[in-house]
Amino acid sequence: MSIEARHIIKKFGAFPALNDVSLKLETGELVALLGPSGSGKTTLLRIIGGLEYADGGQIFFDGEDATKISIRNRQAGFVFQHYALFRHMTVFKNVAFGLNVRPRASRPAKAVIEKRVRELLKLVQLDGVESRYPSQLSGGQRQRVALARALAIEPRVLLLDEPFGALDAKVRKELRRWIRKLHDALHITTVFVTHDQEEALEISDRVVVMNHGRIEQIGTPQEVYDRPASAFVCQFVGNVNAIAENVASEEKRSEARSVAFVRPHDIEIMSRRNGAPSLDAVVEFVHTAGAVAKIDLRLRQSGELLEVEMPRSRQTELTLKPGDRAFVKFREVRTFPPA
Amino acid sequence: MDVISRVNRSGPTSLSEATEPVWIRGVLIVLALGFLLLFIFLPLAAIFTEALRRGVGAYFASFKDPDALSAIKLTLLTAAIAVPLNLVFGVAAAWTIAKFDFFGKSLLTTLIDLPFAVSPVISGLIYVLLFGAQGWLGPWLAAHGIRILFAVPGIVLATMFVTFPFVAREMIPLMQSQGSDEEFAAISLGASGWQTFLRVTFPNVKWGLLYGVILCNARAMGEFGAVSVVSGHIRGETNTIPLHVEILYNEYNFVAAFAVASLLALLALVTLGLKSFVESRMGDERITA
Numbered sequence: 001m002s003i004e005a006r007h008i009i010k011k012f013g014a015f016p017a018l019n020d021v022s023l024k025l026e027t028g029e030l031v032a033l034l035g036p037s038g039s040g041k042t043t044l045l046r047i048i049g050g051l052e053y054a055d056g057g058q059i060f061f062d063g064e065d066a067t068k069i070s071i072r073n074r075q076a077g078f079v080f081q082h083y084a085l086f087r088h089m090t091v092f093k094n095v096a097f098g099l100n101v102r103p104r105a106s107r108p109a110k111a112v113i114e115k116r117v118r119e120l121l122k123l124v125q126l127d128g129v130e131s132r133y134p135s136q137l138s139g140g141q142r143q144r145v146a147l148a149r150a151l152a153i154e155p156r157v158l159l160l161d162e163p164f165g166a167l168d169a170k171v172r173k174e175l176r177r178w179i180r181k182l183h184d185a186l187h188i189t190t191v192f193v194t195h196d197q198e199e200a201l202e203i204s205d206r207v208v209v210m211n212h213g214r215i216e217q218i219g220t221p222q223e224v225y226d227r228p229a230s231a232f233v234c235q236f237v238g239n240v241n242a243i244a245e246n247v248a249s250e251e252k253r254s255e256a257r258s259v260a261f262v263r264p265h266d267i268e269i270m271s272r273r274n275g276a277p278s279l280d281a282v283v284e285f286v287h288t289a290g291a292v293a294k295i296d297l298r299l300r301q302s303g304e305l306l307e308v309e310m311p312r313s314r315q316t317e318l319t320l321k322p323g324d325r326a327f328v329k330f331r332e333v334r335t336f337p338p339a
Numbered sequence: 340m341d342v343i344s345r346v347n348r349s350g351p352t353s354l355s356e357a358t359e360p361v362w363i364r365g366v367l368i369v370l371a372l373g374f375l376l377l378f379i380f381l382p383l384a385a386i387f388t389e390a391l392r393r394g395v396g397a398y399f400a401s402f403k404d405p406d407a408l409s410a411i412k413l414t415l416l417t418a419a420i421a422v423p424l425n426l427v428f429g430v431a432a433a434w435t436i437a438k439f440d441f442f443g444k445s446l447l448t449t450l451i452d453l454p455f456a457v458s459p460v461i462s463g464l465i466y467v468l469l470f471g472a473q474g475w476l477g478p479w480l481a482a483h484g485i486r487i488l489f490a491v492p493g494i495v496l497a498t499m500f501v502t503f504p505f506v507a508r509e510m511i512p513l514m515q516s517q518g519s520d521e522e523f524a525a526i527s528l529g530a531s532g533w534q535t536f537l538r539v540t541f542p543n544v545k546w547g548l549l550y551g552v553i554l555c556n557a558r559a560m561g562e563f564g565a566v567s568v569v570s571g572h573i574r575g576e577t578n579t580i581p582l583h584v585e586i587l588y589n590e591y592n593f594v595a596a597f598a599v600a601s602l603l604a605l606l607a608l609v610t611l612g613l614k615s616f617v618e619s620r621m622g623d624e625r626i627t628a
Contacts, residue, residue, distance in 0.1 A: 050527070071527050072526050086521055
């Protein structure tokens with residue numbers, strides 16, 4: 001099902017949570033709403049799901065106005081950050097809930113419900129825990145139960161609010177890959193909220209970057225990372241060095257106060273000045289524990305700190321140590337017109 | 340101990356060395372036990388010794404008196420009406436306050452606490468001012484032959500007013516601590532408001548609710564001040580157990596007074612027992628899933 005939000009406005013008291021937000025999500029897409037806390041991403045998700053009503057604007061499901069449809073009838077599967085499992089019910093009852101509360105006329109027979117619940121638990125790889133209570137499960141298992149519970153009502157859209165937020169790093173990584181696979185198998189339009197850019201870039205088809213109640217950019221992970229539409233996106237998505245533009249461009253313009261952005265992997269370090277224009281710097285730290293070598297440099301001219309990432313093989317060649325002199329060249333510098 | 344050992348690492352290391360000297364501990368324990376003995380245990384013992392002073396026969400004879408029987412019946416009737424109604428109102432108020440945001444919420448919370456803040460005698464007087472012969476609604480009620488003051492309805496109303504906060508006060512913090520995510524989840528799965536309440540909210544708070552009901556019931560049966568003002572003290576008609584005890588005592592009928600009072604003391608003991616049992620079960624409800 002496609003989802004469209006048109007000119008959504010939402011205020012909490014005087015605080016504008018969403019400021020004229022419009023976006024369109026295609027059927028079967030997996031979309032991340034990415035932004036810092038207070039950017040309005042969760043509010044937008046809750047408005048799409050009907051948990052919150054907008055002060056202005058409309059929501060369309062498959063082109064039909066869904067703005068006034070209550071949360072109960074939206075058929076949106078919602079997964080909460082802290083799972084919100086029914087704590088006094090077994091896993092089986094949790095998953096069966098959406099089917100059991102249907103009016104008698106449309107409620108499936110007991111055997112049908114049972115079969116469906118077992119299928120769903122198998123889908124989320126949790127068969128065998130039917131009779132356990134949520135408190136007896138790990139965080140990752142609880143989140144999968146919550147997902148099975150949401151899928152039980154055959155939702156037209158799946159909405160996940162920081163679904164991996166309460167999990168530890170390893171489980172989080174496993175679960176997000178698994179969600180991507182599940183999405184590829186089920187093809188339900190899925191929206192998830194996250195403040196973790198790595199998460200958003202890794203599994204989503206498209207990323208919606210939000211800040212201060214506005215959408216900064218909508219695009220594929222590649223587009224958002226390689227062609228950020230604003231200084232905010234550039235800084236929020238991926239690591240970046242922010243330096244004064246006159247330093248980056250090596251032109252002495254006294255009035256230039258604007259900022260230039262350079263990704264750590266777009267900086268080249270040389271141990272000798274090879275004739276090409278380069279900046280003079282001093283090595284401050286060298287971190288080699290990891291997939292790439294990370295070097296912290298201080299520019300001699302401006303005193304600004306630069307984070308550089310390069311293959312470890314390159315560091316083996318350069319053998320940089322703190323205190324060494326180095327010359328840097330920027331492969332790609334981004335500047336943005338002042339907002 | 341932890342703090343002390345961190346502050347003074349070379350100093351005392353065992354627990355006994357880090358606490359007060361023996362004589363201070365002894366004095367504190369004796370003081371605490373003495374207080375309990377003097378203010379809790381002795382009065383309780385006094386009730387039962389006084390009640391049984393003339394033997395078991397005289398004790399049970401006190402309950403055969405028609406006035407005593409009528410007082411017991413009226414107390415049970417009052418509690419049987421006031422407690423269920425407060426259960427419904429309390430749960431409705433708590434559910435509204437804990438799970439929804441609306442204009443005037445803090446005012447409503449304050450209003451619920453009002454009966455705790457007002458002296459019970461004043462609570463009773465409110466009803467005299469409202470329903471009394473010179474009160475706002477008195478003449479109209481008299482004209483239609485409805486008796487509220489100095490009758491059972493007045494006693495029930497006064498009791499309800501005084502005991503109103505018990506259920507709501509117990510429920511609100513519990514429901515708030517559980518948040519509304521489970522309710523949102525239930526509704527998004529297609530549950531109606533009723534289904535959400537009965538299948539999700541209620542099972543999560545049932546022990547807390549029972550706790551509130553037990554306290555509410557104890558107060559409803561034991562309330563003196565507010566009921567005293569509205570009852571009119573008509574023997575065999577509008578006397579509850581506490582009022583009956585007072586009358587018997589004022590007539591120097593000590594054995595009967597203490598015998599009837601022992602009923603309330605027993606109620607208190609049963610309440611305490613139930614309360615500690617329910618409290619142990621309630622611990623589970625505060626654990627979030």
